[in-house]
Every structure is written in structure tokens, then in C-alpha cells.
Amino acid sequence: MDFTITDELADVRDEAVRWVAEHVDPEWADIQHRSGDYHTPELHQLLARDGWLGAGWPAEYGGRDRSPAQAAAIHQEIAALGIHEDGWSTTDMVCKTLLHVGTEEQKQRYISKALAGETVIVLGYTEPDSGSDVAAAKCRAERDGEDWVIHGQKMFTSTAHMATHVFLLTRTDFEAPKHAGLTLFMVPLDAPGVEIQPTHTVGGQRTNTTFYSEVRVPDDARIGEPGHGWDVMGVALVYERGGGGAGRTGPSLTDRVAGWCRGQITPEGTSLFDDPTVQQRLARIAIESEVARLLGLRVGWVAGQGGMPGVEGSMAKLYGSEAKQRHYSAMQDILGAEAVLTHGSPGAPLAGEVDTAFRYAIVGTIYGGTSEIQREIVAQRRLGLPRSRPKS
């Protein structure tokens, strides 16, 4: 038993900090916050130029002779500034999937351009009528000679308006059982018939609804065999979940709320932190946050042991996302009337960070598999309870 968290990136952290200090404009965090675009093309280009996107990839697909550890450290430093790299994370995930299931020609074509920063790939899985039931996708791809012709609509295609390709889940067989008629394509977003409409969210991010009307792609844009889309997605999903590594840690939001309370003087003349109801809530948040952290670390540990941390990932995601919602709501109560002030409001406690976290946490129990889906996974795979879905 050992809970020491070794910083595997310790050796390269200084260099990463230097690169980031030199190239990254901290203002980008604010720009992302205001625009809702969680992708900064300028940053993406810089990372590509200096070879950080290609770090650790095979040279034959455009990989660069750069230390993957240092690349990881750079991404951590960027995240620590509050700058998102949503465009890179979906691109990275799709490229990893291609490594497993793509043809040699596809790997050459797509991966090298992605690592060079020339293409950005986003995900097109969810549809208006299929959320948790991803396999119910109706977006249709029909064979037409050497091509495929695609019709349909996707929801939550985040970063699509700044990307070049969408990794698109389609149905190519309407006769086959639900999970057996799916096929994935790499569709250029500038293809005729593609339309992108913005969707704005409570957390401030922009996402998109994408429409596909007689969109024609050649057969070599097909990823994996026709009808094997479910398995291809399975490969990709492994990369979507996964636990948090060590990362950079500073004082947690809980620490900062506690600090804020220590500095507030109540009408009775005592520190707000002296209120036992405040203490009790902070203790609970601290405990549950530690539990969430440990469940997350376990995912990485199981993976490191060569295991497939499926249920562990579901547990970490379920617990962590639900806990966060409770925590930020309790923090707002503690902050009191001023808690409603958003980022940028004058006098907002902790610069509105709790409000931002509260808004952002809403989606945590939904995206990447809702809490209800995670509970089902835990019940069935961990506890061995019977499948309770209706047959369909």
C-alpha cells in the first residue's frame, strides 16, 4: 500500500514552464471564457510548430522527436492557466483510434496532418434523438458507387466551427440489430452539404449542432469495416474516460473558500469560519473531494497494472461529478448573497470562481455517459445485477 504520488514529469516540468511562459498568453483563458470557444488556434499552431503535438508518435505518421513527458507537462501547465485545448483532445483521441483501426494509408493521411496542426478533428456521435443510447444513431450513410452519401444531424459537436474534420458515427445498415449497423467516417467539415449551427451552454461554452445533407465522401474516409462502428467507438471511448494523473496542484477551491470565510467578519464580530455550520460543510466537502481524488487515482493505477479500468472509471466519473455539484452548491450557500456574482462582476468573491465551477459542473453528470448510465454499469458489472433495460 503506497499513496505517494510521484510526479513522473518532475524532470521536465521546469522546461515546460519555460516554454509556456515564453509562448502562452495567459489572456487566452479570458478570451476562451468570453467567447465560449475552448480551442485557441494560435496556441494549437505553436504547439504543432514546436513539435509538442507530435511528441511520442511514430515518425512515419508525422511524430516528432520530442519528449512525450515534456509535452504532457506543457499541456498540464496550459490547463493550470485555465486554458482549454478541446480541439487537441478530440483530435488526439481520434488519431489514437486510427492507430488501432485505420488503414496504413489513413494513418499516413490523417495523423500526420493532425500532428502538424493542419487538421483539427471533432466528434460527431450524439444525435437529437440519441443521447445515452448512442447506438440508436440514425444519421444515414449510403453507398453510392465508390462514395458514401451522408444525411443526418449531430448534436454537441463541440469545436466543429474551428475544426477541419468530424469523426462521424453513421448507420449504414438499417436492417441489422442496433449495434451492428454502424459505421464511422472522417468527414471534412468544408464538404458541400455540411452546416454548422452554434449551441450555447449554461457554462458559457459554445458547442454546435451539425447538419449533413447529401454529403459525399469517398470510401477511403470510412474508418473500420462497415457495420463495425460500435467496436471502433469502443476503442475511442477508452481514451475518453481515464483518471486524472498527478497534474499541477495548487490550493483547492475548498481551501480558497475556507480562506475567504476566515477573512469575513459576521455582524456578530466573529470570523465566518468560526460558524460550525460552515465548518461542517467544509469538512464534508474535503472528505468527499479526497474520496473523489482517490477514485480517480485508482483508475490510473489499475491501467498502470495492465488492467482495463472500466468499472473503476465509471465509479470515478459518477462519484466525482455528482460530488462536485453538491460541493459548489454548498460553497455558494456559504458565500451567501454575493455567490451569485459571476466571473467579472465587481466584488465577486474569489473572482466568481465558485459560480463558474457551479455552472460548469452541471454538465459533468451528463457528458461522457450520464450518471444514470454509470450507475447501470456499476450495478451490472460490479454487483452482477441483471440488465434491466427494456429489450429494443
Place this chain on the structure above:
Amino acid sequence: MDFTITDELADVRDEAVRWVAEHVDPEWADIQHRSGDYHTPELHQLLARDGWLGAGWPAEYGGRDRSPAQAAAIHQEIAALGIHEDGWSTTDMVCKTLLHVGTEEQKQRYISKALAGETVIVLGYTEPDSGSDVAAAKCRAERDGEDWVIHGQKMFTSTAHMATHVFLLTRTDFEAPKHAGLTLFMVPLDAPGVEIQPTHTVGGQRTNTTFYSEVRVPDDARIGEPGHGWDVMGVALVYERGGGGAGRTGPSLTDRVAGWCRGQITPEGTSLFDDPTVQQRLARIAIESEVARLLGLRVGWVAGQGGMPGVEGSMAKLYGSEAKQRHYSAMQDILGAEAVLTHGSPGAPLAGEVDTAFRYAIVGTIYGGTSEIQREIVAQRRLGLPRSRPKS
């Protein structure tokens, strides 16, 4: 809108108090607590003798010229002493059912003896393999000439060891759909082939498992038509739920816990009640108790308006029973280490009442339809959501 609770029994309360003072031994509460028998035959006989069991019933079935209001007030006074009348409540319920569905001869036979205190009737619905799914009963009754022969087993036949009859749910048709093959019988508990075994509970009550082996009853012990048992039970169930009336109210357990806290001095030299975490919990208990009280009162109000408070009854039962479990558990925390001391332990805070309430509350979310069943009723009848049970 009017929340005045008029004590409809105000006029007769003094007389009731006098009758109870003269005839009821307060020790019976302790005796019940120790023995787990929630029926005191001596009391039952006294009530019968003085006509209180027959109050309000038609004279032709043994009803007596006694004020039903005063009878109700007497039962309330008895309850206020902590004395249960489980034997009477099941007898009363079955007799009311007989009034609706019994033959004239059955009403004459069963009701008059019950009101005279000569018979005590208990319920035999639940089986080892049928809890929430009452209609899955397998206890078998087969026609044999003029008689029926019964084989089977029932669980939770409370008071059976002190009663004369059981109102027994049987299956008379194994071919019919589940709900259409049931029939009820009035079975004498001293009939050959009946066996009664005690089952003890966490709350201290004794209940029973009853066994029926070749128990023979004449056809006139059958209540309702063969195969119509589900409807007959429906009549009875209306009497089982129902909201609390005004009743006698003294200081609530919450009040007494608060009072106890006011009297406790913490190591810091302040009153335990001054602890805001105590205050916060007591406030929550007070609020939820008031909500539970109002949901209960509403049941009576709807019924008084001529409505059938089915969903309202489910809501009151669901909310109240779940809230009580939370409340007693929180009270135990507030009482601290001494909270574990049971009724009768030296130094038990509030004479162990919180412990008693905590134990008793466990069953509240189970008996008379589990919380899960109540939620289903609310979801389907109030919210109009589809039936989600598997077909069976």
C-alpha cells in the same frame, strides 16, 4: 384556505379521559413494550364490555348505542399512553370490509362477535415469496365438496397468537391471471392444521409466521366471490392507509430533544443547543415534520370532501416514513454517545425514546406498501408516467 384544526372530539374528550383514567392501567404500555404483544386482551374486553368497540356500528350487527366520537377519543387517549391496539385495528378493518362485501349472514356472524370482543381478527396477506407483490400469493385453497381445503404459509401475521381468526388471502385459481385467481377466507386460528410461530422484530414487536396444512373451512367462510379476492383486499386497503386526524398532541420528540440540548452543558461551558449544527438539524427536522403533518392532514381533508385520497395517501406515507428515519437518526447523532442506550437503560436520554422511535421507524418505509411501491404509485398516477414493471 384554513389550517385551523378543529378538535371534533372536544366535547367528549373529558369523558374519554375519565373512562381511560378509571379503566386503563398505564403499566400496560410497558408490558406491551417488554412482551412485544401490541394487543392487551384485558383492555380489549373492557372496551367491548362498555360498548366502545360497537360504537357507531349498525345495531343489527351488534352495534351499541354509544357515541362514536367518544369511542374515537378513548382510542386516542389510549394511544397517547403508548398503548397499542393492533388487535382491534385489524379486526375493525376486516369488519368494515365485511360490511361492504360480506353476505348478510356473514355480517351477523362475524361482526357482532368482534364488537363483543369475542373474536379478534388478524390479516394473512403476505407470504414468504410475496411482499410488495401481494397478488403473487401462492397459499392454495381448493374446493372439496361444500368445503375448502387450505395449504400454505403467511408471514407477518401480527397478533395471530392472541387472535381467533385470520382474514386469509388464498389462490383458488392457478390458471387465471395473477390478480384474478385470488379469494379471501375467514379462517379460525384454532382450526386443525393451523400453526403459529413467533417472529421477533428490531422494534421489539412480536409478529408471526402462520402455517396452514389441510385446513378445512366451509364455503360460508369465503368472503366475496371466488377469484375476486383482489377487489375485496382493495376495499380493506382503503381502511389501512388514511391520514392522521387531530389526535392528542403534546410536546413533540423534537421539542424534547431540543429541551434536552438546552440542558446539556458542553466542555466549552455553553449549552449544547447553542451549537449551530444542532440548531440547523433541529430546524430541518421541524420543517420536514410540519410538511409530513400537512401531507397527512390533507389525506383526511380530501376524504372529507368525498374524494378518494389514493395518491395523497401514498405521498403522506412515503414522505412521513422516510422523514422519520432521517429525523431519528439525526436526533441520535445530536444526543451523542448516550443515544445508544435503550428504553430502560439507566441514564438513557429522554428515557430512550429516540432509540425506540429509531427502531420502530425502520419498518415504516416497508409495511403497508414499501416506499418503492409508493413512489411508483405517485409516478404513475400523479405524474402519468408509464408503467415500468416487467410484464408478468
Place this chain on the structure above:
Amino acid sequence: MDLSFTAEQEALREAFASLFAHTAGTDVVRAAEPLGFDEKVWDQLVRTGAPAMAVPEGLGGGGAGFVDLIVVAQELGKRLAPAPLVEAVVATNLIAEAAPGGPLLQGLVDQDRVATLALQPVASGTARLVPAGAVAEVLIALDGDELVAFERPAGARPHVPSPPNLGASPIADWSLDGPDLQRTVLAGGAEARRLHHRARAEWQLLMAAALDGLRSAALDIGVEYVKSRWAFGVPIGWFQAIQHRLADVATAGEGAQLLLYEAAWARDTGGADADRLAAMAFLYQSELAQLTTRESLQFHGGYGYTLEYDIQLYFRRAKAWPLALGDPARLACELARDLFAPES
């Protein structure tokens, strides 16, 4: 006990339900963000006499009781109508009691001026984050030992900048030293504190009603959604986990509503418990509004997170509206002391 509304109250509900349906659709609610105020909705309310509806008829008001008021506030809450009726009613009632003959009341009864109440005492010359503070011309605040009405000249709203906030409410700070504010003392000493405490209890009661409307509308939205949204071959309302969680919030919600009604009735009948019941109703509705909107949003899946769907409008306000009074734990402690250890 009687849980029914009078025919007049039913008519009142109909009338305001219809008024809000016509003036305050969710398009209007969205368009009114971030300020959270729509001049047209407010004008309509003024025309019905709603802000002064509880002022005695002899003073030009409607002479209504609190059961009537909560009916209106529930309907407002259901539509999230962007108009500070709760604050206006409370402030107007207060002025009608403290200064029944003055021009202050006349200005509120006849005109479209907005009056509001500072829920917390003034500190350092500022009334912090006053609800409806950005659009109000009249503010009543407890300033030291005095209950004071501050009036500002009329002008285009917002009069005072409103900081961006979660509930898109026209909250704002009032700096009370400015030369343009007319200061009228309404009461002093114990009377000032009593009046402010009562007004704060009335605000809790009406806010509880608004939250009840919000809560019940959010439940309806959720129930409708799970009936119409299909997954795995069934409407998602088929799933038992969803059913049970909706049943729980529906059950607690009906109980919370009864508590609200009891609190309003107690206020109307001068019950000794009226303030306590108002606090209880407020605390419980706050909590349930948050839980109900959260569940409803969750069952919307990804859509719940988009600005396009209405449920987020409800979700944000369920958290933000009650926070105007500060940390609910402090109020709960106050309530417990009041219930179990009253200062005699």
C-alpha cells in the same frame, strides 16, 4: 381545515396566469437577461394594481390578503416573469403601514415606480446587492437604528448598474450617501426593527411562493420531457430510477406547497407562528426548487445544459433567488432558536 381557494382566488390565479402567459413567455425572459427586468411586464402588473394589492382599500390599495398574494407570486414564479413584484409588494406594504398618509405611498399606488427592500442592514453607507435594486426608485433599509426610505429621481432603468449574476436578477448596490437621494425616516428603534423583521418575513413568504411556482413548473417541464423523449425503445419516463426521483420531488413539492399555504394563512389570520412558518416555507422551497430543477435538468441530458432549453432558466434562478437572503444555514439557525429557545 380547508385547502381550497375561494372562487375569487381561483379567478385571480386565472387572470395572472393569463397575464404572465401573454407578457412573459420564455422569449421575453431570455430577452430581459441579463438585467432581469421587462418594462412591459412591469407596466401590466402596475395596471392591475398588483404592487399595492395588499394595501388597505382606504389607502388606495386592493385590500388583498397573503393567500391572494401568493397566488400571484406562484404564477409569476411559474413563468419566471422578469418583474420585481415580490420586492415591490413587500416595500409597499411596509410604507403603507409606516407612512400611510404620505406622498411616498401615493407615488407607489398610482405610478409605475418600483419600491424595494434591503434584506440586510446598511453597512458602511451601502445597501449591498439589493434585490430589484437596479430598477427601483424607492429603497427601504434599516440604517443603524432607523428604518429609512431612500428615493431617487425617476429616470431610465436601470438606475443603478446591476452586476452580471447567476439568476439574471436586477440586483444592485445602493450607495446611500449620494446627494440625489431623498431620505425619509419611517421609524426608529424597536419599531424600526419590528417593521423590518416583518417585511423580511413577508419577503420570505412571497419568495417561497415564487419559488413554488418555479419548482412546480420545472417539475412539469421535466415530466413532459421524460414522457416525450425516447431512448432504448421507450420514453425515458419508463425508467424506474427517473420515476422514483420525480416521485420524490413531486411528493416533497406538494408538501412544500401546503406549508406555503399554511404560512400565508397564518399571516392573514395574525397567527403567532406566521414569521416562523414563512421562514420554514422559504427554506424548504429554496431547497426543493434547487433539487427539482436539478433533477429535471439532469433528465434532459445534454439539452439541459444548453441555453436553448427552458430548464436552465429555472435551474439558475432556483439557486440565485433565495441566495438574496444569504446563507440558508444562518436562517435555519435563527429559525431553530425561534422555535425551540425563544427569547422571552
Place this chain on the structure above:
Amino acid sequence: MDLSFTAEQEALREAFASLFAHTAGTDVVRAAEPLGFDEKVWDQLVRTGAPAMAVPEGLGGGGAGFVDLIVVAQELGKRLAPAPLVEAVVATNLIAEAAPGGPLLQGLVDQDRVATLALQPVASGTARLVPAGAVAEVLIALDGDELVAFERPAGARPHVPSPPNLGASPIADWSLDGPDLQRTVLAGGAEARRLHHRARAEWQLLMAAALDGLRSAALDIGVEYVKSRWAFGVPIGWFQAIQHRLADVATAGEGAQLLLYEAAWARDTGGADADRLAAMAFLYQSELAQLTTRESLQFHGGYGYTLEYDIQLYFRRAKAWPLALGDPARLACELARDLFAPES
């Protein structure tokens, strides 16, 4: 990070799982009520050296660490074994540190005497509701400024009457003025407080482990029950509401277990956080043990309420065991001050 146990620890688990399976079936647990002590189980534990297993080998103990200890405590908790091992280990460790050379320790290492700890300071000459107080010969208590060992002559257990209680635990008051008690001062002043505080943290850690065992066993019982119990034509574990609630307690339970392991590891490695982590693990395991046993009991339907089924044994202890330390809210506040506003 390494979440695995050593082969020795796995063997230890096996050994104690087997010991408890053979000596402490639920028939034994039932028979030991209401006292909550079984002489045979205790003898077996003494024979394995468990009470002194964390005492340094040089002092005749087993030299084990806390990760080893929690393995044993988990197995004890799973079986609800009626033996005060948690208290005995904590008291023995304390004596080993404070009085390593004395006869007191020798008596504990070699014999079947039970030692225990008063979790609260002595008040009015009485140690109130001492865990294992009814069966212990040695009590360590903080008496004013001194940490004192009180010894009573051996004799038939219980030595001190145990009041009937929810958890059927051998709790008892010790009146400390009696002439038959031998009083040995172990430490005074700051050292006394430090030692007592540490012992109390160790008790929390080992109790958290016992609760973890209790909790996980109760979950297993519930899961097995809902798989085997049929209703409406399916095992009741088919119902989604049951699945989701069990998934929630299973998930939180695995997290709580990780927290327990981290706390034990921190104790073994001298981590500065060790006391805080012990409190965290204790508070969280307490809460989850209650929730898990409650859910499991609920899904038993009427059977859950009968003394016949085992789940009630777990349910009662889940509430009673942690209450020995008093109101968890007070401990939570203590923890928060320790975490966020440490006295420097």
C-alpha cells in the same frame, strides 16, 4: 501509488477471515447479545497475538503496522465479531509507548486481559460509556491533566454492568474512585494530551476499518438478497431504482475504502496528515455504513425488520459503533478547523 496488499497482508486477511468464520458466525453474534462479548472469540484472538500485534517485537508484540491492523479490523467488522479488538489494540499501543517497560504491558501481551480507552476525558470521577468498558480490566483515561491507567482485579466478565444498547456493545461506565482500582499515571500535561489524542485517532482509524468490513458485508448481503428474491416475475435486483441505489453505495464504499487505506498508510509512514485522514475515514465510513445497511435492510422488505435475518445485526451496529465517539458533527467541525485553520 500502489493499492495492493503484500502477500503477507493477504495471508493475514485469509487467516483472520478464517478465524472469524469459524468462531464468530452470526449464531455466535446473536448468542453474545446483549453483552456483545464472546469469551471464545476473544481467546482465539489473544492466541494469535492480535491485541498486541502492533507492539514492537522487542516488547513482545507483533511489530505490525496499521495497514496490517486494518486488514484484521475489516475482517472483524465483516463478521461483527463480538470482541473488543479495536479498543484493545489502541490501549495496548498506548501503554507500549507510554510505559514500555512496565508490568502493565506485560500483562496485556501475555494474558487475556482486555484493555480499553476512554474516548472522552473523565468527568466527575466517571468515565462514561467506555467502549468495551464492561469487559475490560484496564482502562486508559485522560483524567484532568494526567493520562492514567486504571486496573481492576481479574474476575468473571462482565466486570461492570453494561446498559442495554442499540449495538449490543459491552459499553459501561467506570467509576474511578473505587478502592479496587489500581491507578498508574502514564503521562502528564501536554504529553498526556498528545498521547490521548493519538490514541483517539488510532481508534477512529481502526473503527473506520471495522465499519468498512461491516459496510461491505452489508452490501454483499443486500446484493445477494436482491438477486435471489423474486417479485413481479423477476429478481428484485432487476428493478432500476434498486440497482442505482446499490450502485451509489457500492461506489462511495469503494471510495471510502481507499480513504481508509490512505489513512492507514499515512499512519505507518508518519504522514503529517495521519490524524486528519483517520478522522476523515472514520466520519465517511460511519455515514456510509449507516446508509448501506439502511438500503440493504430496506430491500429486504418485511424480513429486514425481523431479528431472524442478519441484516438487522449490521444495521444496528452501523449506527451504534461510531456513536461511541459522540456527535459526528462535532468531530467534523474539529476536522475542518484542523484542515483549514490549524492552530500554528
